[in-house]
Amino acid sequence: MSKLRVPTVKEMIDNNERPEILFWVGCAGSFDDRAKKISKAIVKILNYCNIKFAILGPEESCTGDPAKRAGNEFAFMMQAIKNIELLKGYDIQKIVTGCPHCFNTLKNEYPELGADFEVVHHTQLINQLIREGRLLLKGGGKFDGKKITFHDPCYLGRANDVYEAPREVLEKLDAELVEMKKSKANGLCCGAGGAQMFKEAEKGNKEINIERTEQAMEVKPDYIATGCPFCNTMMTDGVKFFEKEEKIKVLDIAELIANAADL
Amino acid sequence: MISQLVFAFLLIVGFGFFSFNISKIRKNISLGKPLDRSDKKAQRIKTTLLVALGQKKMFQRLLPAFLHLFIYVAFLFTSTELIEIIADGLYGSHRFFLSKIGWVYTLLISTIEVLSVLAFVSTLYFLARRNLLQVPRFKMSEMNGWPKLDGNIILYLEIVLLICVFTMNGADEALFLQGKSHVAGSGSFGFLISSFTAPYFFNYFDIETLIILERIGWWGHILVVFGFLNYLPYSKHFHIVMAFPNTYYSNLNSKGGFNNLSSVKDEVVKMFDPNFDPYATPTDENQTVPDRFGAKDVEDLTWKSLMDAYTCTECGRCTSACPASQTGKLLSPRKIIMDTRDRLEEVGQNKRIHGQDYNDNKSLLGDYISEEEIWACTSCNACVQECPVSIDPLSIIIDLRRYLVMEESKVPSELAGMLTNIENNGAPWQFAQADRKNWVEE
Numbered sequence: 001m002s003k004l005r006v007p008t009v010k011e012m013i014d015n016n017e018r019p020e021i022l023f024w025v026g027c028a029g030s031f032d033d034r035a036k037k038i039s040k041a042i043v044k045i046l047n048y049c050n051i052k053f054a055i056l057g058p059e060e061s062c063t064g065d066p067a068k069r070a071g072n073e074f075a076f077m078m079q080a081i082k083n084i085e086l087l088k089g090y091d092i093q094k095i096v097t098g099c100p101h102c103f104n105t106l107k108n109e110y111p112e113l114g115a116d117f118e119v120v121h122h123t124q125l126i127n128q129l130i131r132e133g134r135l136l137l138k139g140g141g142k143f144d145g146k147k148i149t150f151h152d153p154c155y156l157g158r159a160n161d162v163y164e165a166p167r168e169v170l171e172k173l174d175a176e177l178v179e180m181k182k183s184k185a186n187g188l189c190c191g192a193g194g195a196q197m198f199k200e201a202e203k204g205n206k207e208i209n210i211e212r213t214e215q216a217m218e219v220k221p222d223y224i225a226t227g228c229p230f231c232n233t234m235m236t237d238g239v240k241f242f243e244k245e246e247k248i249k250v251l252d253i254a255e256l257i258a259n260a261a262d263l
Numbered sequence: 264m265i266s267q268l269v270f271a272f273l274l275i276v277g278f279g280f281f282s283f284n285i286s287k288i289r290k291n292i293s294l295g296k297p298l299d300r301s302d303k304k305a306q307r308i309k310t311t312l313l314v315a316l317g318q319k320k321m322f323q324r325l326l327p328a329f330l331h332l333f334i335y336v337a338f339l340f341t342s343t344e345l346i347e348i349i350a351d352g353l354y355g356s357h358r359f360f361l362s363k364i365g366w367v368y369t370l371l372i373s374t375i376e377v378l379s380v381l382a383f384v385s386t387l388y389f390l391a392r393r394n395l396l397q398v399p400r401f402k403m404s405e406m407n408g409w410p411k412l413d414g415n416i417i418l419y420l421e422i423v424l425l426i427c428v429f430t431m432n433g434a435d436e437a438l439f440l441q442g443k444s445h446v447a448g449s450g451s452f453g454f455l456i457s458s459f460t461a462p463y464f465f466n467y468f469d470i471e472t473l474i475i476l477e478r479i480g481w482w483g484h485i486l487v488v489f490g491f492l493n494y495l496p497y498s499k500h501f502h503i504v505m506a507f508p509n510t511y512y513s514n515l516n517s518k519g520g521f522n523n524l525s526s527v528k529d530e531v532v533k534m535f536d537p538n539f540d541p542y543a544t545p546t547d548e549n550q551t552v553p554d555r556f557g558a559k560d561v562e563d564l565t566w567k568s569l570m571d572a573y574t575c576t577e578c579g580r581c582t583s584a585c586p587a588s589q590t591g592k593l594l595s596p597r598k599i600i601m602d603t604r605d606r607l608e609e610v611g612q613n614k615r616i617h618g619q620d621y622n623d624n625k626s627l628l629g630d631y632i633s634e635e636e637i638w639a640c641t642s643c644n645a646c647v648q649e650c651p652v653s654i655d656p657l658s659i660i661i662d663l664r665r666y667l668v669m670e671e672s673k674v675p676s677e678l679a680g681m682l683t684n685i686e687n688n689g690a691p692w693q694f695a696q697a698d699r700k701n702w703v704e705e
Contacts, residue, residue, distance in 0.1 A: 006703045025699070027690040036702040043703075057700035061689030069642050070678050071557065071664030073524045075685050077531040080523075108520025113528065154643040159519025185648050186323070189586040194642030198681040198691050202639040205591030212586075 004043050008057035009090050019054035021125075022092045024106065026099040027062055028229035034236065035098075035229035041258040042098055042122050048263050049134045053096070059086060063105040070195035077113075080105075084115045094118045096125045098254070100155035100228045101193075107160070121156055123166040123227045123253050130172055140173035141260040146222040148175045148256075151212065151235060152187035153228035166227050166253050173260055178219045188212050190234035197230050213238025217248070224250045270352035270485075277489035284496035288573055291611040295566030296554070300512040307511045310653075315510040320651040323580070327392075330385035334421065337378035338503070341428070344375055348485050357445035358435075361452075373455035376432065379425050380456060386421045393418070400579035405598040410499065410577055417500045424487045431480025432457035434473045437465035443473070502576035506652040509574040512567055513653035518644045521661060526554055527669075557665025560626040561607045564662055571654040572604035581646035581656055587639040594639035596646035596656035602631035603659060628663050637663045638675060 012019055023046065028035035046053050064079035087095075095117055097103040107119035120128075129135040140146075148170055156162045163184045170177050182188050191201065191208030201207060213235060216224050224239070226232045229252070236250045251259075300307075313319045318335065321328040350359040361368050393401055393414055401411075435444055436457045442449030451458045465473060495501045533539045558564045561572075581596035582588045588595050606627045613621045628634075637660050646656045667673045674682065681691045689696045 004703055006700070008700065025702075027692065027694075030699045030702055031690060031692055031694045036705065039702055055700065058697045060699050061696060062685045062691065064685070066691050067682055067685050068521055069661070070674065070682060071661065071666075071668035072674075072682050073527040073556065073665055073669060074531065075682050077523070077527050078534075079685065079689070081528075081531055081535060104517070104519040108517050109523060112523055154641070154645075155519050158644040158648050160517050186584070186645075188589075189641045189643035189645065191586060191641060194640050195678055195681065196641050199638075199675050199677040201590075202587070202592045202594070202635055204587070204593075204639075206589075208586045208590050208641065211590055 004040060005047050006043055007054045008059070009054040009092075010057070010059065012054045013090070017052070019092075020052045021094045021096055022087075022090075023053050023055050024063075024095050024097040024099075024102050025055055025060060026097060026102045026229070028233075029098040030060070032229060032233070034232060038229055038232070038252040038254055039098055041252065041254040041263075042096075044258045044263040045126060045129070045135065045254060045261075048261065049129050051129075056086070063102045063110075065101040065105045066195045066198060068105070068109070069193070070198075080110060080113050084110055084113055087115065087117065092117050094120070096120050096122055098122050098229065100153040100159070101230070104155045104159050121160075121162060121165070121227065123156070123169055124162065126254065126257055127165040127169045130169060135257070135261065137172050137257070137261055139260075140175050141262065143173040143175045143223070143256060143260055146173075146175045147178055147220060148173065148223045148225050149178050149180055149216055149219050149221040150183070150225045150227075150253075151180070151190065151216060151231055152184055153226065153231050154187070154189050154193050156227055157187055158185055166225070169253055169257060170225055173256060175223075178221060180215045180219055182215055188215060190228075190231040192230035192234050197233075207238075209234035209238040210241055213242065217242065217244065221248060223256070224248060225253050225256060226250060227253050264355070267353060267355045273485075273489055274349065274352070277492055281492050281496070284493070287611065287615075288496060291607050292566050292569045292573065294562050294607070294610065295564050295569040296562075298565040298567050300567065303515055306515055307513075310513060310515065311507055311511045314513075314651070314653060315506040318651070320649075320653075323649065323651075330388055333378065333381035333385045334389075337375070337382035340371070340375045340378055343371065345485075345488060348481070348488075351481075352485065361446060369453050372432070372452070375428070376454055376456035379428050382421070383425045386418050386425070390415070390418045390422075400583045400597075403579070403582065403595060403597075405595060405601055406577070406579075410601070413498050413500075414577070416494070417498065420487055420491055420494070424484065424491070427480045427483035427487060429457065429460065429480075430476055431484060433461050433465045434468075434477035434480060436461035437468070438470065438473050438477065441470065443470050499576045502574055502652055505570065505574035509570055510653040512570065514567075514655060518647055522658070524556065524665070527556065555666065556669040557667070558659070558662035559628050559666045559670070561603060561610055563666065564603070564627075564659060568603065568655070568659050568662070569607055571656075571659075572600055572607055574652050574654055575600040575604065576652070577601065578651070580649040580651065581654070584645040584649040586641055586643060586645065592639040593633065594636045596660075599632060599636070599656045599659055600654060603627060606631050628666060632663060634667060634673065637667070 009019055009022065023042065025039050029039035061083060062079050063083065064076035067075035067079065095106055097106065097119065100121060103119055103121045150166055150170060152163065167177065188211065189208060190212050224235050226235060232250055232252055239245050239248050239250055318332060321331055347359050351357060392398055432454055436452055436454065438444040439446060439449060439452055440461065468476065495504065555563055561569060577597060579597050585594065585596050613623055640660045642657060644657060684691055684693050688694065
């Protein structure tokens, strides 16, 4: 495996270059051991397609999503205003995110505060690269004929009506794409949204991720595909709860594609 | 003549009292905070036609969708018949439009009759669904008492109304067959259902009884309509009116984008502005005391949230789709909306009786909705997606959270840690911002 090329915006500008697109890694993609692998898979795809991208690196900071969902508009606004100033300073025109929460906040909540850039989720970018023929898949590799079910992240699906891009990508794997009983607009949350990721669930009779994992297991998949690092954590924990981690793998779409393309 | 006067009196009282109640509700809704929804008129009209008139979102669940559609379409068509009833009532005429529009009239009444049969069957099924079948979302605690009774009253009234329609038309048909109807001549009206039922059910009665039955049907019909009209503002059935404005003014942007609080933005911008002098005397004459951050009571919510509250028909689709509710948490989005309406009614009543500034030392948050409920929400938008009349329970939940966190600093301890981390090191976890790129080399 060749070394990942991940320049920061600052490094690029120092070399008199400009990134075509900024890869917004997000907190999970930067710090969570599982999600770091997703970030690497996204980078492998970007490197393979020779996309001139950069990350903010030490200049990246939380978008403020969890603060806003937790009701702390002040903490959100501090983050938002600082981030927008930074992004404007670098004249960023387009951003791809590795997380639907960052995607949603940058795309829907920042413009009113002065931001002016295009934001796409990584599954949308991967789909576009495949469509344009820049990312060629020679069949599905090890996913050929396997059963894959896609868990819609709430902040990608219902929140932003992105349902088809991730599915179009998965169809390229020559796998059997099976839908859960509740999918797309009717999909059930993994339990992590609205800042729940960072707290214990309120008292109830079941964990939400267990309920969702059961729904996924009903279709007997080999893989549960996700597009969100938090959904990934929740579904992975759910699969472990049922001691099915040998049979069912939880992978991000970027990982599935990077793997199938042998990157 | 007397019956015409009685009718005119009932008409004026019926519509008068209804308008009076509507103006009360308008006033209550306008207690909310401003929100601009005056944009994208064409798209709003389209949404209203699809979602309210076209019942688009009802079709997520097919059986109730069709049954509801029968009742709804029957209602729409029967409303056209009301025009005739009002004309007959005021002029003392009988079947005012029969001679004027001929076969169109026969077609119209036949359609109403067929729809009424369908609506009758649907209503019976809905009664069974509420009272006999074990539909979990009709058994939840917020449905105890008045909401359950309310649901049944509406269905019983519908049954009475439909029986009146068929009694009126059936008896009139039997009379007409014998040349005794108020319509000149004799024969059959040719209405699809009553021309079929009259010989079976109404031929056994003598003329006088038939005349009385026809009048009972006619007066019963219009009395139930006036009663229904004035029952609406006290009932979940008000959705038949509110569904239209509520879908018109619904949020057309991506559901994931929450509103930004401009008051908070102004504060933060000042904080970052090196030239801002916090000790300077405010120069802006319009500067007022900033609003409360978030919502503690109904008046802190936007008018759209208050309109949502009056639109809810307590169907519970939101709650049955809610991940928190499905896993036994205390949260039920339907209860959030019902609580908002009940509290708003209380606040409105207080203001009318005790004056604008009356404070009853109660609030939506605390006395109606608990902290445990609002912290159970995952902000997944399933409730918003599900609602057939474009109600948004999530924005109320978030506004309540904002008040708790920003005004009372009440936040679950793990979230307090998360928020501190974001403020200190720009991530919800305790990792240094300088290490943001380390994953590349690992």
